[in-house]
Amino acid sequence: MPIAERLSAIAESPTLKVGANAERMRRAGVDVKDLGAGEPDFNTPEHAKAAAVVAIGQNFTRYTAASGVLELREAVCGRWKTDYNIEIKPNEVSIAAGGKQALFNVALALYNPGDEVITHAPYWPTIVEQVKMVGAVPVVVRTSAEDGFAVHADAIIERITPKTKAIIINSPGNPTGALISEAELAKVADAAAKQGIWVVVDLCYEHLIYDKEPHNLPRVLFEKMRDRAVFCGSASKTYAMTGWRCGWTIGPPELIAACNTILSHATSNVSSITQKAALAALAGPQDDVVQMLNEYRKRRDNMHAWLTANPKITCVKPKGAFYLFPDFSALLSPDGIATTGQLAEVLLEKAHVALTPGEAFDAPGYARISYATSMETLRESANRILAFIETLPSGK
Numbered sequence: 001m002p003i004a005e006r007l008s009a010i011a012e013s014p015t016l017k018v019g020a021n022a023e024r025m026r027r028a029g030v031d032v033k034d035l036g037a038g039e040p041d042f043n044t045p046e047h048a049k050a051a052a053v054v055a056i057g058q059n060f061t062r063y064t065a066a067s068g069v070l071e072l073r074e075a076v077c078g079r080w081k082t083d084y085n086i087e088i089k090p091n092e093v094s095i096a097a098g099g100k101q102a103l104f105n106v107a108l109a110l111y112n113p114g115d116e117v118i119t120h121a122p123y124w125p126t127i128v129e130q131v132k133m134v135g136a137v138p139v140v141v142r143t144s145a146e147d148g149f150a151v152h153a154d155a156i157i158e159r160i161t162p163k164t165k166a167i168i169i170n171s172p173g174n175p176t177g178a179l180i181s182e183a184e185l186a187k188v189a190d191a192a193a194k195q196g197i198w199v200v201v202d203l204c205y206e207h208l209i210y211d212k213e214p215h216n217l218p219r220v221l222f223e224k225m226r227d228r229a230v231f232c233g234s235a236s237k238t239y240a241m242t243g244w245r246c247g248w249t250i251g252p253p254e255l256i257a258a259c260n261t262i263l264s265h266a267t268s269n270v271s272s273i274t275q276k277a278a279l280a281a282l283a284g285p286q287d288d289v290v291q292m293l294n295e296y297r298k299r300r301d302n303m304h305a306w307l308t309a310n311p312k313i314t315c316v317k318p319k320g321a322f323y324l325f326p327d328f329s330a331l332l333s334p335d336g337i338a339t340t341g342q343l344a345e346v347l348l349e350k351a352h353v354a355l356t357p358g359e360a361f362d363a364p365g366y367a368r369i370s371y372a373t374s375m376e377t378l379r380e381s382a383n384r385i386l387a388f389i390e391t392l393p394s395g396k
C-alpha cells in the first residue's frame, strides 16, 4: 500500500501509545496506574459546560465562520488584555481544533519544503513531526537537566542558517516544565528580527506556572517583531477541556488569513458548541484555573519528594505544566534494562505503572510522569516505582 512519502519519516504519537497500552491492560482487569496522560483529570468548569448545553438548546448547531465566531475571537483578545496587557484584534486570532491544529495550521502556512525550523529538546514530539510533515527540516537544540532544561538564546542563534524559516519555543515546556526567560526570548527575538525569521511560541501551558516568574512572552516578541511573532494557545489544559478541541493561533493578519484558508478546506470551523463552551471558559470566572493550579502544585511537590527519596532518581523541579521528567539513567545497564523504553515496558508489566519513556521526547534516560492524576494514584505509583527499583541490581 503506497502511503505518501511525506508520512515515511513520521512516527505515531508515542504519548498517545502509552495510554493505549495501559488501557489494554486495564481492560484485561489489571489495576494500572496511568502516569502517561497529557490531560487534566479535573472536570471542565461548570459554566463552560452550561454554555454548551444552552448552545444546543438554542440550536447553535450550524457552521460558523471557519476562523471561529467573532465573540470567541474577541474573548481570546480579552484574555490577552487581562493576562498580558496587550491589545490584539479578532483578525489576529484564528480558532482551531486544539493547540495541535493551531500549530499545524502555522506549519502549513509558513514552512516550505527544505526550510529549517529550530526547536529545543526534550520536546513534545508533535512539534517536530509537524515540521517534517510539511517537508521542512527540524533543527534541534538540546537543553540539559543540569541546567534545569533552560533554553538558551545563544544555542538557538548558533543554529540559524540562511535556510532558517522559524524558531519554535514551547514554554512552559512539555515534557520538562521549563520556562524560557523573558531575557533569553528577547535575545532570540533580536536575532530573528534581524534575519526575517518567524518565532512561534507554543503557550499551551501558559496558565500552569507555579511561581511568580515573569513570563510575558507576547510582550517580549511584540516589542521586537510583532510582524513575525506567532502564538498558539489552547483551552485544553487551562480549562480541562481536552476533549472539546479548542485552541487558537495569534499572529499577524496575513498569517491568520492563511490559517483560516487552510481551515476552510480542511475541517471548517471548530464545533459550534465547543466554541460557546470555550467562550464561557475564557470570558468567565477564572477561579477553577487557580484551584487546579494549586492542586497541581501540591502534587508536583509531593511526587517530586517521593521519587527523589531514592538518590538513584534525580529530577529537576518543573516550573510549569504538569509533568515531572526524572533521570532514570542510573538504573540502566547494558546487561539489564538497557533503555528507558525497556524500563517503561517492564514497569508497566511488573509494577503496573504507565509512564512515557524519554525516547518519545528525544531524551533517552529520562521518563515523563504526568501528575495530572489524583494524589492517591501518585502516592501508590511512587510506592510501586520505588519498590520495583529495589528489585533491580542497579537500584540498590
Ligand SMILES: Cc1ncc(COP(=O)(O)O)c(C=O)c1O
Pocket (backbone or CB within 6 Å): 038, 097, 098, 099, 100, 101, 124, 170, 173, 174, 202, 204, 233, 234, 235, 236, 237, 242, 246, 247
Ligand atoms: C506542548 C503542547 N502543545 C500543544 C498541545 C496541544 O493540545 P491540544 O491540541 O489539546 O490543545 C499539547 C498537548 O499535549 C502539548 O503538550
